[in-house]
Amino acid sequence: MIKESRNIAAAIAALTLSVAAFAHSKENVAAGASTGSATGQDLYKEFQNPPKSARPRVWWHWMNGNITKDGIKKDLLWMQKTGIVGFHNFDAGLETPQIVDKRLIYMTPEWKDAFKYAINLADSLDMEMTIASSPGWSETGGPWVKDEDAMKKLVWRQVEIKGGQPVSLKLPEGFDITGPFMDFTGSFDGVSQVFLRKKFYRDIAVVGVKLSDKDINLKELHPVITSSGCDATGEEMLERITGDSVGDYLDVKTDKNGKCWIQYEFAEPQTIKAVVVSELRKDTNPYVHTKELQYSDDGVNFKSINLSYQATAQRTYAIPATTAKYFRLSLKDNKGKKDCEFGIAQFALSTVTRIQLAGDKAGNSFYRLLWMEDTPYSSEAARLEDVVDLTPYVKDGTLTWNAPEGNWRIFRFGYSLTGKTNHPASPEATGLEVDKLDPKAITEYFHNYLQTYVEASGGKLGKGGIEYLLTDSYEAGAQTWTRNMFEEFKARKGYDLLRWMPALTGMVLNNTEETERFLFDWRRTIGDMISEYHYDLQNEILKPYGMKRYTESHENYRANLSDGMDCKRYAEIPMSAFWMDYKNEKIFNPRFEADVRESASVAHIYGQNIAAAESFTSDGYRDGAWVFSPAVLKPTADAAMAAGLNRFVIHTSPHQPVDDKVPGLGLGKYGQWFDRHQTWADQAKAWTDYLSRSCYMLQQGRFVADVAYYYGEDNNATGIMLKKVPALPYGYNYDYFSPSVIRDLAKAENGLLTVPSGMKYKVLMLDANVKHMSIDILRKIKVFADAGVVICGAKPQKLAGNTGTEEEFKALVKDIWNTGRKNVTAGVPAEKVLSAMSLKPDFSIASGNNKDIKFVHRNLSDGEIYWVTNLSKDTRDITASFRTTGKKPVIWHAEDASTEPVSYEIADGRTNVKMSLTQHQSAFVIFTENTDVAKVELPETSEETIVELNTPWSVKFQQGRGAPESATFNELTSLTESSEPGIKYFSGAVTYSNIFKLKKKEIRGKDSVILDLGDVKDLAEVTVNGKNLGVFWNAPFKVDITKAVRNGENTIEVKVINMWHNRLVGDVQPGVTKKITYTQMEFFKPEEPLLPAGLIGPVRIIGETTTK
Known part of the structure; x- marks a missing residue:
């Protein structure tokens, strides 16, 4: 721990910014996996009471200055009691109203005093402490970031001139406005974004390009411009929609058919090969519409070309050569609404091919399927040798140049700021996002940021204080320039950037394939700089503070040009995120599975072993608010663990500064x-114990995967797998491989792929995204093929990047795929490849339905751990088959740490185990005890009802929630069936009491006596004869009461806790004048359906008997 700020400053001042040396240093790659190593009795002992490493953390948001020491103390003591061993602290805004007497504004003396109190108390409770990488949650920005150090974008203005004469030309002024692209100031996805409005511009270079003869300026064709309804003249429309601006929108009204259009009419038919469009909706989400390019010979009968991919400021479409006299951009609402408001900033036609989706390929936005969007081949483009650096001929914005013959396009390239800010911070803590491509700016940013926490924590950074920095999901948008871009590009790609810069505007140079390869190099340069400077460099920056990092990256789509695994590779804890989807009853979307597995793959390959996740995030309006019981959360938690998660960081636990406003503040x-x-805060440890025991077991040993799944370059796992998961046959597990893993880590040994952590893979599978492949990756795959590694997947079609040659690319592809290698297949289903290898599934269902049943396998030094989960709503009676022999299987249950023997049979190199998994049930199957017994068949268990509790129940309600103090229920039904509003809308704890009698003869010969509560909403804490038997939170609600019951009269008390939802709905009913609850968001309407609540039953006492 460093306690004096001068030590921190000295350490940072000495920091070496040679990031290349750092990022590729072998000391950052684990020499061997950091695996859990418990065995035998130690394994079960720690399973019962899991260590700190396995227990959940929470996100602890301090909301807009609503902070009190009393609330801090109560929050932290509750966390400790609940089994939460750490927090990730955020200072957030989100326009949260003030509910305390005085706001504690971020980093004021009062805020620091409260923060220091929290740190000291947490330290005394042995809690792990983490801070976010900026105020708010994303990303790295704040008020101290200077304009010159902020995120930058490439901008340009262009003019065309005729050569063969001296030129003296005042160039257009560069765009100096903040926004994501050029002079566009909105957002690409229709979601509100925060940008600081500033004027900032710096010149980069002036470049001239001699145009091909077929590249004709649209104005020279003298089109007639008409529209469905625009106040501007045709001449004005032509000037504006063919100019550089993408933010100066023409207001165009729809016609009587609900279509908005602008039309070009030419005197003679023209052949068009590309169209550039910038448009948006003004009356709703900017991109909720469809658009077409229509063309006609007579202006009456039109044919159409669909123009999709809408969520960006500008899109370039390379279309098949189309000849017509009329060309029309047509927009309409995608649901048929006719009265719409559209703005059109650009509608430019090109007589030569331009790059398909040029803006995306230049890095201005992040379309995830670029590999499917090749530009049609064309060689009628400008030549690279005809690109001239005119910067020396420009003074004070005026170009003075003796232009050679020909038509020339002059570009004035510069950079301005994106204006993106950290969010959602309090206003006082909001500022510009730092330049993600500039190691000097990033280092200074973190020095300034962490220095404030040195002061706020009393020097408690490192062990015993703030141990970790969290980088949340990347939400800072695109960046396309930085101060040293020319030098960075040359060092990484080996050739000069300047002459290729016109390609960043969509122009084709030499031919489309060379231009596409340059754009690949451009994107990879930016992506690698983000990975190395914004992420890898953090390790070196944090080292003097004694800190390490949790790191998320893209989360659930493609958020920037970096590779997600690269962003996480050197994090102490690679981290992902997954959301709930309560209303749609979806357990786990593919994009969340991709993110979790991406982090798990990093942990397996780079050796961290721990894969954490921001867990259970939800949108209260979309997914439901205050509806999430442990039983609702469990299947999603299990799906995340099936994808590789083994540490939960629960989203979210907002700081509650006061006690008289409940449920209180949220994020x-x-x-x-x-x-x-x-409502179930006092019972929450039963839930966190389940998560902890599960994670503990999933941290032990080493993950077993047969397949290394290579998803390719120029994308990330969450981009490619947004709507799908890899198509592997059932029963085989896999890790993702990134280009960096292929290139820098993976080796071939004895026909297997190995990495330094000790992981070994039997098959390398290639995703369809490998259609484009760079030469260094292809060379490495040849090494694998030569060494006998089994490679399954289609061969690449095109060379990616200009650092290799077409000749070498074609020779390597032919050598690998077309020379009869038996270990390399293309177009062969993976199932057949694995079968030909005689590689049996690691896990299979010998009998029964395998739908929605998933597994994880961890290898121990003395055995195997298998975890099996049933994600369906049905009970599954199965015979599970495991690829292991010689060990006796035993089932361990994470809910209560109980164990049970099972029937099994060992045969043909496998162990088959009979299992019955109820809805959403999971179980560990442990193989650690050696056995020579090949088959065990356990006797079956039968049950009979001894007593059915249908006598009246005495009921007491938690006070202060609107219900009467007590009531008597003659029969059990949902509380929502009551005619008493205080009961109908009740949320909280309800205690049901009853008495039942047992006779000796009724339980004689019974192996166990079970209390079956029937239907419970949502948790139950059971006491029998004064003995507390614990908290039960998921079906079936069956409690072993064998040791608690007695002959004669028995008392039973069941405390049932439901969700806040019903009381919140009750508080918005007509006529309610005094609300019981407080939330800052109005989620509920009076007609909102209520959730079943309470002890619904039927309640029975059951006797279980083992059949001899």
Whole structure:
């Protein structure tokens, strides 16, 4: 721990910024995996009471200055009691209203005093402490970031001139406005974004390009411009929609058919090969519409070309050569609404091919399927040798140049700021996002940021204080320039950037394939700089502070040009995120599975072993608010663990500064809500124990995967797998391989792929995204093929990047795929490849339905751990088949740490185990005890009802929630069936009491006596004869009461806790004048359906008997 700020400053001042040396240093790659190593009795002992490494953390948001020491103390003590061993602290805004007497504004003396109190208390409780990488949650920015150090974008202005004469030309002024692209100031996806409005511009270079003869300026064709309804003249429309601006929108009204259009009419038919469009909706989400390019010979009968991919400021479409007299851009609402408001900033036609989706390929936005968007081949483009650096001929914005013959396009390239800010911070803590491509700016940013925490924590950074920095999901948008871009590009790609810069505007140079390869190099340069400077460099920056990092990256789509695994590779804890989808009853979307598995793959390959996740995030309006019981959360938690998660960081536990407002503050509309004001806060440890035991077991040993799944370059796992998962046959597990893993880590040994952590893979599978492949990756795959590694997947079609040659590319592809290698297949289903290898599934269902049943396998030094989960709503009676022999299987249950023997048979190199998994049930199958017994068949268990509790129940309600103090229920039904509003809308704890009698003869010969509660909403804490038997939170609600019951009269008390949802709905009913609850968001309407609540039953006492 460094306690004096001068030591921190000295350490940072000495920091070496040679990031290349750092990022590729072998000391950052684990020499051997950091695996859990417990065995035998130690394994079960720690399973019962898991260590700190396995227990959940929470995100602890301090909301807009609503902070009190009393609330801090109560929050942290509740966390400790609940089994939460750490927090990730955020200072957030989200326009949260003030509910305390005085706001504590971020980093004021009062805020620092409260923060220091929190750190000292947490330290005394032995809690792990983490801070976010900026105020808010994303990303790295704040008020101290200077304009010159902020995120930058490439901008340009262009003019055309005729050569063969001296030129003296005042160049157009560069765009100096902040926004994501050129002079566009909105957002690409229709979601509100925060940008600081500033004027900033710096020149980069002036470049001239001699145009091909077929590249004709649209104005020279003298088109007639008409529209469905625009106040501008045709001449004005032509000037504006063919200019550089993408933010100066023409207001165009729809016609009577609900279509908005602008039309070019030419005197003679023209052949068009590309169209550039910038448009948006003004009356709703900017991109909720469809668009077409229509063309006609007579202006009456039109044919159409669909123009898709809408969520960006500008799109370039390379279309088949189309000849017509009329060309029309047609827009309409995608649901048929006719009265719409559209703005059109650009509608430019090109007589030569331009790069398909040029803006995306230049890095201005992040379309995830670029590999499917090749530009049609064309060689009628400008030549690279005809690109001239005119910068020396420019003074004070005026070009003075003796232009050679020909038509020339002059580009004035510069950079301005994106204006993106960290968010959602309080206003006082909001500022510009730092330049993600500039190591000097990033280092200074973190020095300034961490220095404030040195002061706020009393020097407690490192062990015993703030141990970790969290980088949340990347939400800072695109960046396309930095101060040293020319030098960076040359060092990484080996050739000069300047002459290729016109390609960044969409122009084709030499031919489309060379231009596409340059754009690949451009994107990879930016992506690698983000990975190395914004992520890898953090390790070196944090080292003097004694800190390490948790790191998320893209989360659930493609958020920037970096590779997600690269962003996480050197993090102490690679981290992902997954959301709830309560209303749609979706357990786990593919994009979340991709992110979790991406982090798990990093942990397996780079050796961290721990893969964490921001867990259970939800949108209260979309997914439901205060509806998430442990039983609702469990299947999603299990799906995340099936994808490789083994540490939960629960989203979210907002700081509750006061006790008279419940449920209290939230993170705006975002949940799920897990804090001390939750209705089931006192029972939450039963839930966190389940998560902890599960994670503990999934941290032990080493993950077993047969397949290394290579998803390719120029994308990331969450981009490619947004809507799918790899198509592997059932029963085989896999890790993702990134280009960096292929290129820098993976080796071939004895026909297997190995990495330094000790992982070994039997098959390398290639995703369809490998259609384009760079020469260094292809060379490495040849090494694998030569060494006998089994490679399954289609061969690449095109060379990616200009650092290799077409000749070498074609020779390597032919050598690998077309020379009869038996270990390399293309177009052969993976199932057949694995079968030909005689590689049996690691896990299979010998009998029964395998749908929605997933598994994880961890290899121990003395055995195997298999985890099997049933994600369906049905009970599954199965015979599970495991690829292991010689060990006796035993089932361990994470809910209560109980174990049970099973029937099994060992045969043909496998162990078959009979299992019955109820809805959403999971179980560990442990193989650690040696056995020579090949088959065990356990006797079956039968059950009979001894007593059915249908006598009246005495009921007591938690006070202060609107219900009467007590009531008597003659029969058990949902509380929502009551005619008493205080009961109908009740949320909280309800205690049901009853008495039942048992006779000796009724339980004689019974192996166990079970209390079956029937249907419970949502948790139950059971006491029989004064003995507390614990908390039960998921079906079936069956409690072993054998040791608690007695002959004669028995008392039973069942405390049932439901969700806040019903009371929140009750508080918005007509006529309610005094609300019981407080939330800052209005989620509920009076007609909102209520959730079943309470002890619904039927309640029975059951006797279980083993059949001899």
